[in-house]
Amino acid sequence: TEWKKMFSDVCNKVKRNDTQMRRCRLSSEKIDDFMVHQLAESLFKNSIVQQLELHDNNIGDEGLGALTKAISNHPSLLSLWLGNNCLTDVAAHHIAIMISKNSVIKDINLSNKWPPLSSGQNKINSHPRITHIGAQYIASVLRQTKDSGSQCDAVVAVGSGDVTNRPTSSFVKGNHNTLIKLTLADQRIGDIGATSLFDSLR
DSSP, rough: OOOHHHHHHHHHHHHHHHHGGGGEOOOOOOOOOHHHHHHHHTTTTOOOOOOOOOSSSSSSSHHHHHHHHHHHSSOOOEEEOOOOOOOOOHHHHHHHHHHHHHHHHHOEEOOOOOOGGOHHHHHHSOOOOOBBHHHHHHHHHHHHHHOOSSSSEEEOOOOTTTTOOOOTTTTTEEESOOOOEEEOTOOOOHHHHHHHHHHHHH
């Protein structure tokens, strides 16, 4: 199809370090795990992408695993936007491993978007989400990669209806060596996950 040809062209531009790809905008393009593998292969050879926008697609845990491997040692990527994809705690684990290896990235968006109530309880119950387990994976790495050297302000945006403890109900502030913003809005990390993230940045 025409879109697949265009996507292939984008991947080729990424692979050859086309400067037009510093901001790689691929949101709302129905990108699935198979297509993300193609993008990941291109990113292995890329050194100039600074912002990678992949929100509102159909990316699952397996595709994200391939993507995070490709960018774990990326020298210039600052922002990774993955909101409203099909991600679970497995994806959070992939993200945690990437954070442990990548000292450049500053902004990671893993927000969620839930189906409307009118879609039925079965669809809502089966909707992918990151829970306190995924949050704890990330918190553990944030704690391990934080040292006593130069640190910057960091914010974790929680914004989850199942977080009730203050001050962790909307966002968590602290400091970290590299990461400035992590967004987990509308995931289901609960008080346990939010507290783990809070403690990791203190």
